[in-house]
Amino acid sequence: MQIIGLKLLVTVCFIGSVISHDQPFSKISVHETVFALNDAAYVKASPLVLGLKGQTSEWLTLTLHNPNPSIDDWVGVFSPANFSTPNYKDTGKASMKFRLINQRSDISFALFSGGLSKPKLVAVSNSVTFANPNAPNYPRLAQGKTWNEMTVTWTSGYGIEKAEPFVEWGRKGEEKQRSFAATLTIDRNSLCGAPARTVGWRDPGFIHTGFLQGLWPNSVYTYKLGHKLSNSTIIWSQIRQFKSSPYPGQDSLQRVIIFGDMGKDEADGSNDYNKGRGFLLQNIMLVRV
Ligand SMILES: *[C@@H]1O[C@H](CO)[C@@H](O)[C@H](O)[C@H]1NC(C)=O
Numbered sequence: 001m002q003i004i005g006l007k008l009l010v011t012v013c014f015i016g017s018v019i020s021h022d023q024p025f026s027k028i029s030v031h032e033t034v035f036a037l038n039d040a041a042y043v044k045a046s047p048l049v050l051g052l053k054g055q056t057s058e059w060l061t062l063t064l065h066n067p068n069p070s071i072d073d074w075v076g077v078f079s080p081a082n083f084s085t086p087n088y089k090d091t092g093k094a095s096m097k098f099r100l101i102n103q104r105s106d107i108s109f110a111l112f113s114g115g116l117s118k119p120k121l122v123a124v125s126n127s128v129t130f131a132n133p134n135a136p137n138y139p140r141l142a143q144g145k146t147w148n149e150m151t152v153t154w155t156s157g158y159g160i161e162k163a164e165p166f167v168e169w170g171r172k173g174e175e176k177q178r179s180f181a182a183t184l185t186i187d188r189n190s191l192c193g194a195p196a197r198t199v200g201w202r203d204p205g206f207i208h209t210g211f212l213q214g215l216w217p218n219s220v221y222t223y224k225l226g227h228k229l230s231n232s233t234i235i236w237s238q239i240r241q242f243k244s245s246p247y248p249g250q251d252s253l254q255r256v257i258i259f260g261d262m263g264k265d266e267a268d269g270s271n272d273y274n275k276g277r278g279f280l281l282q283n284i285m286l287v288r289v
C-alpha cells in the first residue's frame with residue numbers, strides 16, 4: 001500500500017520497496033480513475049481542526065478500512081505523508097500519520113485501489129481544516145534597497161478588500177511602529193502553460209511585502225504581521241526577530257551563501273509531484289546558518 005497526495009504537494013510512500021529517483025506520482029493515471037465506493041470502506045482523519053495554538057503545521061492521524069485490501073492500494077492526500085502498515089494486506093486496516101501545512105484550504109484524503117495505472121476510488125475521508133486557514137504565515141526577510149532597510153514578505157488568505165496588511169516592528173524592548181504592506185498575487189493565467197496552469201496549479205493566496213526603513217545598525221528587531229479587518233479586529237502572526245545590517249564599511253564579519261535551484265522535497269521522506277528530488281540537506285544547512 002502506498003500514500004499519494006494530490007494537489008500542489010503530492011506524496012507517495014512506498015512500503016517495503018525501493019524508491020526510484022523519478023517521483024512515483026508522475027506514473028499515476030489520474031484521468032483513468034473510476035468510482036468503486038464501498039459502504040464498508042472508510043477513511044477517517046483527526047483532529048478536525050489543526051493549528052489551534054497558532055501552529056502552521058501539525059500531525060494528523062488517518063484510520064482506514066478496506067474490506068477488499070490489496071497490495072497496490074494507495075491513499076491520496078493533499079499534503080506530505082509518513083506511514084507504515086505492514087499488515088494492511090491481511091487486515092485491510094491501517095493507521096497513518098501525516099504532517100500537514102497550512103495552505104489556506106481544507107484537506108481531505110481518499111483511498112484508492114487498483115494501483116497507479118487503474119486507480120479506483122474506494123473511500124473519501126471527512127475534511128479537516130486549520131483553525132484560521134487565512135492566517136499570516138511564512139515570513140521571508142530580504143535586505144531592502146539601502147543598508148538600513150529590511151523587507152518582510154509573507155503569505156495570507158486576506159486580500160486587500162478583506163483586510164489591511166501591515167508590519168508592527170521596532171528594536172527589541174523598545175517602542176513599536178507600524179508600516180504598511182503591499183499586496184500582490186498571481187492567477188492561473190499568469191503562468192505560461194501546463195503543468196503550472198493545470199495539475200500543478202494551486203492558489204498561492206496573497207503575498208504581502210512590508211518595508212521597514214531607517215533601521216539602526218547591528219540591532220535586534222522584533223516584528224509581527226497584522227491584518228486589520230474592516231471591523232477593526234486585527235489578525236496577528238507570531239512574533240519574529242532579525243538582526244539589522246552593520247553600517248557599510250564598518251569592520252564586521254559577512255557570510256554569503258550561494259546556491260542554485262533547490263528543487264522540491266518533503267521533510268518526512270515522502271515523494272511529491274515533481275520529477276526528480278529536491279535538496280533537503282542543503283535546505284537544512286541553510287536553516288541552520
Ligand atoms: C470582526 O470580523 C471577524 C471576521 O468576520 C469576526 O471573526 C470577528 O468576530 C469580528 N469582530 C468583532 C469585534 O465584531
Ligand SMILES: *[C@@H]1O[C@H](CO)[C@@H](O)[C@H](O)[C@H]1NC(C)=O
Pocket residue numbers: 082083084267268269270
Ligand atoms: C515515519 O514514522 C515512523 C513511525 O512513526 C518513524 O519511525 C520514522 O522515522 C518516520 N519517518 C520519517 C522520514 O519521518
